Amino acid sequence: METVKNHTIYQSDLQYIFNNLDQSEIEKLKDSSILITGCAGFLGYYFMSFLSDNSERIGIKKIIGIDNFKLGKPNWITDLSTANEKIELYNFDITQFASFDANKINDADFIIHMASIASPTFYRKYPLETIDANVSGLRALLNFYKDKKIKGFLFFSSSEVYGDPFPNYIPTSEEYRGNVNMIGPRACYDEAKRFGETLCYLYAEKFGMPISIVRPFNNFGPGMRLNDMRVPADFAKAIIENKQLVMHSDGKPTRTFCYVTDAITGYLKALLYEPFDYFNIGIDQPEISIKDLAQIYKDIGSVLFGFNQSIEFRESEEKVYLTHNPLRRCPDISKAKKILNYSPSILIDEGVYRFLTFLKEEGDIH
Secondary structure, three states: OOOOOOOHHHHHHHHHHHHOOOHHHHHHHOOOEEEEEOOOOHHHHHHHHHHHHOHHHHOOOEEEEEEOOOOOOOHHHHHHHHHOOOEEEEEOOHHHHHHOOHHHHOOOOEEEEOOOOOOHHHHHHOHHHHHHHHHHHHHHHHHHHOOOOOOEEEEEOOHHHHEOOOHHHOOEOOOOOOEOOOOOOOHHHHHHHHHHHHHHHHHHHHHOOOEEEEEEOOEEOOOOOOOOOOHHHHHHHHHHHOOOEEEOOOOOOEEOOEEHHHHHHHHHHHHOOOOOEEEEEOOOOOOEEHHHHHHHHHHHHHHHHOOOOOEEEOOOOOOOOOOOOOOEEOEOOHHHHHHHOOOOOOOHHHHHHHHHHHHHHHOOOO
C-alpha cells in the first residue's frame, strides 16, 4: 500500500518506530487484527499511520478504529481509511458498548484502549465523559474479551496517577503510590485512570488476560491538534501564527517531554509484552521548566519560521487552570528499559525541531 503522505518528518518518524522494534515484536503483529479505541486523537495519528503504512510489510490483517469524534473528526483519519482497505472505522462512543455490534470487533487479537480526553482543559469540560471512558468503557472491553484468546490488551493510564509527587520520589518509579487529590478539577481524570488500572489488574488476575498498563509522561509531536490546549501545542500554535508565546504559570513547573515516536515505540513494546505489568513510558531527561521549553520553541521557531515574538506570562481565563497542577514530572523508566528494551533517544530540542518542521511541511492536519 502506498502511504498517504510523502513528507520528510512523517516518513522518517514512521521508519524510526519500525527500526526500534525488535524483529520478534514485529513477528507478533503478523496475521493480527488490532483494535484501537480513541483512534482519532493525538497518539492515534501515529498508531494508525504506523500500522497502516506497515500493514503489508508486517502482514497485519485488519486495523479497527473506534472513536466518538467528540473533539472533531480529523482529515488524516478519513484519508487513511480511504487509502487502506484493511482499516475499518466506526463512529461510536465506547461507553455505550451494549448498543455496539460487537461482531465487528470479535476477532481482534490486540486491543489498545486509549479512548479518553487527555487535555486538562477538555476533561474539565467533560468530566463525567472522561470517567466513563476510563471506567465503564474499559470494563465493557475487558468483559467482552476476558474469555477470548487475545494476544494483548493495552490500557492507557497516565503519569497523573502519581498526582504531585513529593521531591524524594522524583524521578518517579512505577511503585510510587501517588499524592493525588480525590476532589478537585483534575480528579475526574486522575482517579479514573487509577481505578482503570485496578480493573486491569483484577481482570489479569482473575481471567489470565495479557494486559499491559502504560503511564505516558508528557508526549508531544505531530498529531497534536493546535487547539489541544496543552503547552506543546499552545507554543506550536503561537509559532505558526507568529504570536507571543504565552505561559499561564510562572514558568517554573518542570517536565520531561517525550517525542511521539519514542512514546509509540514504548507503547507497542508494552502491548506486545504478554505477562501483566505496568510501565512508565516517557523520557527521563532533560527535566526542564516551562519557561525553558518556551525558549526552545522561540529559538527553533525563529530559524524555521522567522518567529520574532516575546515570551509572556498571562493568567488563564480558566480559573482552575493551575489547581492541583504538579510542580514536577519526571519518570524513572529503568523498568521499561530492562523489561521492554525501551530506549528513547529524541531529546527535547530535536523533538521540537521535528514537530515544527512537520507543521511547516504539512500544516495543522486537523
